[in-house]
Amino acid sequence: MELETVIGLEVHLQLSTETKAFCSCSTEFGAPANTHTCPVCLGLPGSLPVLNKRVFEYAIRAAISVNCLISKVVKFDRKNYFYPDLPKNYQISQFDMPLAAKGYLEILDERKKINIRRIHLEEDAGKLMHDEKKGISLVDFNRSGIPLLEIVSEPDINSPQEAYEYLTALKSLLQYLEISNCNMEEGSLRCDANVSVRVPGDALGSKVELKNMNSFKALKEALQFEATRQNRLFNNNEKILQETRLWDEDSKNTVLMRTKEEAQDYRYFPEPDLVPFVIDEALIERIRADLPELPGEKKERFIKEYNLPSYDASVLTKDKAVSLFFEECCKLYENPKTISNWIMSELLMHLNEQGITISGMKLKAKSLIELFKLIDSNIISGKIAKEVFHEMVITNKEPIEIVNSKGLRQIVDEDSIKDVIKKVLKENPNVVADYANGKKNSFIYLVGQVMKETKGKANPQKTNELLNGELERFLTPHP
Numbered sequence: 334m335e336l337e338t339v340i341g342l343e344v345h346l347q348l349s350t351e352t353k354a355f356c357s358c359s360t361e362f363g364a365p366a367n368t369h370t371c372p373v374c375l376g377l378p379g380s381l382p383v384l385n386k387r388v389f390e391y392a393i394r395a396a397i398s399v400n401c402l403i404s405k406v407v408k409f410d411r412k413n414y415f416y417p418d419l420p421k422n423y424q425i426s427q428f429d430m431p432l433a434a435k436g437y438l439e440i441l442d443e444r445k446k447i448n449i450r451r452i453h454l455e456e457d458a459g460k461l462m463h464d465e466k467k468g469i470s471l472v473d474f475n476r477s478g479i480p481l482l483e484i485v486s487e488p489d490i491n492s493p494q495e496a497y498e499y500l501t502a503l504k505s506l507l508q509y510l511e512i513s514n515c516n517m518e519e520g521s522l523r524c525d526a527n528v529s530v531r532v533p534g535d536a537l538g539s540k541v542e543l544k545n546m547n548s549f550k551a552l553k554e555a556l557q558f559e560a561t562r563q564n565r566l567f568n569n570n571e572k573i574l575q576e577t578r579l580w581d582e583d584s585k586n587t588v589l590m591r592t593k594e595e596a597q598d599y600r601y602f603p604e605p606d607l608v609p610f611v612i613d614e615a616l617i618e619r620i621r622a623d624l625p626e627l628p629g630e631k632k633e634r635f636i637k638e639y640n641l642p643s644y645d646a647s648v649l650t651k652d653k654a655v656s657l658f659f660e661e662c663c664k665l666y667e668n669p670k671t672i673s674n675w676i677m678s679e680l681l682m683h684l685n686e687q688g689i690t691i692s693g694m695k696l697k698a699k700s701l702i703e704l705f706k707l708i709d710s711n712i713i714s715g716k717i718a719k720e721v722f723h724e725m726v727i728t729n730k731e732p733i734e735i736v737n738s739k740g741l742r743q744i745v746d747e748d749s750i751k752d753v754i755k756k757v758l759k760e761n762p763n764v765v766a767d768y769a770n771g772k773k774n775s776f777i778y779l780v781g782q783v784m785k786e787t788k789g790k791a792n793p794q795k796t797n798e799l800l801n802g803e804l805e806r807f808l809t810p811h812p
């Protein structure tokens with residue numbers, strides 16, 4: 334039987350403040366172990382936490398942009414559990430009164446709305462490092478107390494692809510807000526999933542919590558695996574147990590971590606060291622007014638202002654840095670569609686291949702525009718331009734430098750092209766005969782040969798014209 338997959342996502346976002354959530358220790362990544370610590374984030378007796386104002390403002394920014402209702406009062410709770418990376422034996426979190434709730438995020442070009450159940454603030458734990466050879470474990474508390482925002486969706490997601498779309502849209506939005514670098518590989522964006530299956534229309538089935546998905550690709554694979562596993566159990570009349578499973582990237586498998594604990598296992602109670610406080614409405618309004626242009630708004634503007642198709646505008650605005658690069662190019666060159674085409678194909682492909690972001694790329698907007706101008710002035714063909722582009726992004730050289738040093742200038746001189754055409758026709762009498770007999774594809778083959786002979790440098794338009802002229806001799810005139 335075909336079952337419906339039901340997925341809810343819990344996203345943990347590391348907020349990119351300079352200092353931790355409840356103390357003034359630095360949040361800088363990569364510092365020597367245990368150098369960014371103080372009595373508060375080490376949980377020493379008698380130390381008192383103080384909420385970082387910036388953390389609170391960042392959280393409000395996120396809540397507004399996913400259309401949440403914001404709580405009137407901010408209250409923190411202790412989530413109690415023991416683990417060696419948690420010096421206080423509790424985590425400061427928010428339990429019964431999350432900062433915000435009942436929002437939504439639109440995905441699939443606004444065709445589907447994913448409801449957001451709640452958004453709350455909490456702190457991160459330290460980091461354990463296990464040295465299996467020496468048989469020891471070490472702990473680094475630099476991460477302890479780093480501010481996290483947890484964004485919990487309703488189980489409105491019905492396929493691994495939709496989960497991927499939701500996470501992509503959320504990441505894009507959060508990057509626009511400049512509250513996190515959203516790097517899943519570095520752990521600043523983490524995602525757990527609740528997965529269950531049901532006969533469409535029935536109540537929700539037992540949910541399995543999936544953890545340890547460290548990339549967007551892993552998320553999709555893990556969800557697919559888990560949905561298939563649950564379908565198989567269901568169809569074999571086996572019970573699906575409520576449990577937490579880990580995605581194992583190497584074996585492409587989910588493995589049992591623990592049976593699910595309930596909220597009461599954590600013995601939540603109000604954090605007595607942080608007094609609840611009423612949120613100032615004026616502050617919310619100020620944050621709302623200061624929000625930057627968000628991806629949806631920018632997409633609409635790109636369509637109007639640059640006359641781009643909706644698809645282009647979508648692709649270009651997904652990543653804020655890409656949208657900025659596009660606009661920088663538009664200031665220097667008057668054809669936005671050409672810029673869009675190049676960014677969507679060559680540039681994004683290059684970034685993908687190299688596994689880098691646009692900010693990590695060497696190419697400058699000005700150099701890309703220089704390349705377009707070489708095409709426009711017939712110095713190189715569009716095809717050669719792609720070759721030059723690939724050299725530019727790796728070497729950081731100016732396009733004209735590459736064209737000159739590699740001798741890539743287009744051949745526009747008619748006599749030179751004609752000479753090559755004559756040679757090609759002489760070498761391919763069979764193809765010429767085919768052409769004379771009406772096989773039109775032969776023409777394309779001959780153009781290809783001319784291009785091969787000139788290493789792609791013959792002007793394509795001239796080549797077509799001249800080849801047509803030369804071939805006329807071989808056609809029998811119609812009566």
Ligand SMILES: [Zn+2]
Pocket residue numbers: 353356357358369370371372373374375478
């Ligand atoms: Zn500290």
